[in-house]
Amino acid sequence: MQTPVLVDRPDPINLVLAQEEDRLDWLLPVRHSRMAVSPFTFYRGTAVVMAADLARQPHSGVMVQLCGDAHLLNFGFYASPERQLLFDLNDFDETHPGPFEWDVQRLAASMILAARDLNLSVKQQEKVCRRTVRAYAKAMAQFAAKPVLEMWVMQLDLDRLIEEAESKSLQCLLQSLAARAQQRNSRQAVSKLCEKDRSGELRIRHDPPLIFSFSEFQGKWLDYNKSRDEWHQDMYELYLANIRPELQALLSNFRHVDTAFKAVGVGSVGTHCAIGLWVDQRGEEVLVLQSKQAKASVLAPYVCLSTPEHQGQRVVQGQRLMQTASDPFLGWTSTPAGNHYYWRQFRDWKLSVDVSLLDAEGLTDYGRLCSWTLAKAHARSGDRGAICAAIGSSKAFAAAMLEQAVGHADQAQLDYQALLTRIASGEIATSHVY
Numbered sequence: 001m002q003t004p005v006l007v008d009r010p011d012p013i014n015l016v017l018a019q020e021e022d023r024l025d026w027l028l029p030v031r032h033s034r035m036a037v038s039p040f041t042f043y044r045g046t047a048v049v050m051a052a053d054l055a056r057q058p059h060s061g062v063m064v065q066l067c068g069d070a071h072l073l074n075f076g077f078y079a080s081p082e083r084q085l086l087f088d089l090n091d092f093d094e095t096h097p098g099p100f101e102w103d104v105q106r107l108a109a110s111m112i113l114a115a116r117d118l119n120l121s122v123k124q125q126e127k128v129c130r131r132t133v134r135a136y137a138k139a140m141a142q143f144a145a146k147p148v149l150e151m152w153v154m155q156l157d158l159d160r161l162i163e164e165a166e167s168k169s170l171q172c173l174l175q176s177l178a179a180r181a182q183q184r185n186s187r188q189a190v191s192k193l194c195e196k197d198r199s200g201e202l203r204i205r206h207d208p209p210l211i212f213s214f215s216e217f218q219g220k221w222l223d224y225n226k227s228r229d230e231w232h233q234d235m236y237e238l239y240l241a242n243i244r245p246e247l248q249a250l251l252s253n254f255r256h257v258d259t260a261f262k263a264v265g266v267g268s269v270g271t272h273c274a275i276g277l278w279v280d281q282r283g284e285e286v287l288v289l290q291s292k293q294a295k296a297s298v299l300a301p302y303v304c305l306s307t308p309e310h311q312g313q314r315v316v317q318g319q320r321l322m323q324t325a326s327d328p329f330l331g332w333t334s335t336p337a338g339n340h341y342y343w344r345q346f347r348d349w350k351l352s353v354d355v356s357l358l359d360a361e362g363l364t365d366y367g368r369l370c371s372w373t374l375a376k377a378h379a380r381s382g383d384r385g386a387i388c389a390a391i392g393s394s395k396a397f398a399a400a401m402l403e404q405a406v407g408h409a410d411q412a413q414l415d416y417q418a419l420l421t422r423i424a425s426g427e428i429a430t431s432h433v434y
Helices: 012-018 025-035 039-044 047-054 100-117 122-145 148-152 158-164 168-181 186-193 228-241 245-251 311-322 360-381 384-391 394-424
Strands: 063-066 075-079 085-089 096-099 194-196 202-204 211-213 254-262 274-280 286-293 331-334 340-345
Touching: 012 047, 012 394, 025 039, 025 394, 039 100, 039 394, 047 100, 047 394, 063 100, 063 311, 063 360, 075 168, 075 360, 085 158, 085 360, 096 100, 100 122, 100 360, 100 384, 100 394, 122 360, 122 384, 122 394, 148 360, 158 168, 168 360, 186 194, 186 274, 186 286, 202 211, 202 254, 202 274, 228 254, 228 331, 254 286, 311 331, 311 340, 311 360, 360 384
Parallel strands: none
Antiparallel strands: 063 096, 075 085, 194 202, 211 254, 254 274, 274 286, 286 340, 331 340
């Protein structure tokens, strides 16, 4: 299928570079290198580009709480507060109200790009995409038929999902991930990222450029009139005020011992993301929290719907609305200068599927899994009946979404080549460490 690419659009690379104006400058070459790996990794880092493209297209007007960046690697495993392994959306930096189709198109285009990375035929690419979209439509119809209280708390039965997976490649991968995910916790993070100083105190290992200890930091990114300890304490006290009282009591058993900037993801690289290490009063337990800078969603310029003024609060409330169960440590805070952040647990059973290990059947099944999950998230915040009415025939809806997904995937590949050209010219710096 040949789909014409979009014309008369903002320069995509300039949109990416504009995002970097207040990011950590030593990490920008890392971001560029991660985006330069493949068209798919470029796509992962360019939600801002697709937002501008989506805003130029007609839509149904049926609004939901969007993930805002619903590509297939922003789904994965994590732990519920009751220590059950869940599968759900797991990245909400761009969450914002908007037309439900925008998330569906972001997911569908990512399926096309992932299928191309696997060297699947055009026919297989189209099949993967169509079945992903039809699975969304089918799931939404099921959610629309259920009482709202029943729908609200629905979760995937992971054991049954693994047992009944049609694809053996996906079945084996899910079994392995489910076992590995439960080993990813604060203790495991400390064993990999920390060391003891001369006094025997645990410290986060300084490993620039990807991990930069605050104790080694003398740059411009902290507020000028505050010491590091005062700066952190102000943020921590505001964070405590925005989580539940019982968690405040729990955290009173821990003391903060260290913090470091840590590069994460693709699109987020260079934003002010950090990990903080807490140790309990007995020195027996550790807790690692992640702090992520929250800036306005890339969708905000194109959707005139209200969201919280505090961008960390926007992320937290969007995540809680879309997920059936969320990290109990999720909360928002600000620096003394007024920059917005949200905090959450680091590596708390969090793990994503490596789609490069799947075959065509496995990718198709995984697309259906992500679609059910996305439909559930949309059903919690939107009018399920109105979404079903806007979808109409699932076959026609899938055909329309396929055409648009191919167009977005083709455009992403052209934009990726534009990035490589500007890297080759020396205009955009890269890093050998990424």
